[in-house]
Amino acid sequence: MLRLNMRTTQPMIGMHTQLGKLEAHSTPAKLHSENRQARSNAHWTQPSVEINQYPSRHSYGFTNHTDFAKEHGQQGFSDLKKTTSRWTEEAWDNIENGGKKGRQPVKQRYDSKLNQEISKQRHIVANLIPDPEIHFTPVKAEGNLDPGDVTVKIDTEAFAKTNFTPGKVETYLQQKADVRRWVTEGKYDIYA
DSSP: EEEEEEEEEEEEEEEEEEEEEEEEEEEOOEEEEEEOOOOOOOOEOOOEEEEEEEHHHHHTTOOOOOHHHHHHEEEEHHHHHHHHHHHHHHHHHHHHHHTTTTTTTHHHHHHHHHHHHOOOOOOOOOOOOOOOOEEEOOEEEEOOOOEEEEEEEOOOOOOOEEEEEEOOEEEEEOOOEEEEEEESSSSOOOOO
């Protein structure tokens, strides 16, 4: 007896998939800073002593040119006028009386001046000599503080650089459907 053997193969569909991919690349932020150190800029001044001895020295006769001019400036003009008129009088006296018998105008004027100087009433005034003026400048700290400065700058980009690759699905026929048939005698061929 003849037997019909049959073997069927089912079709198979294969798939290749590729996932979608989103890439985002960001530029790291960069920090820049400028730093100026704080400084005190302080220093100490030297002490100083100023001594003005002029008031005490002036009291016993030392006078500078400015004070001498203030005290005796007008006196020079008045002394010049007096001396000029005195010399004029003495010259006329010498002319009128110099040749007369028994008259000696120069000697008489000299004796008269000498007697006036001798008979002058002298007064001595005692005053205290003023103290010198002393000015002391103490030590002190001077200078302007500089608090320093730290300036920070950050360079960054607002948006990341992105790249999107869409996903793919690809199908293909991995195995075709097939029906194989053959005939055997007396039994089925299960291994064929």
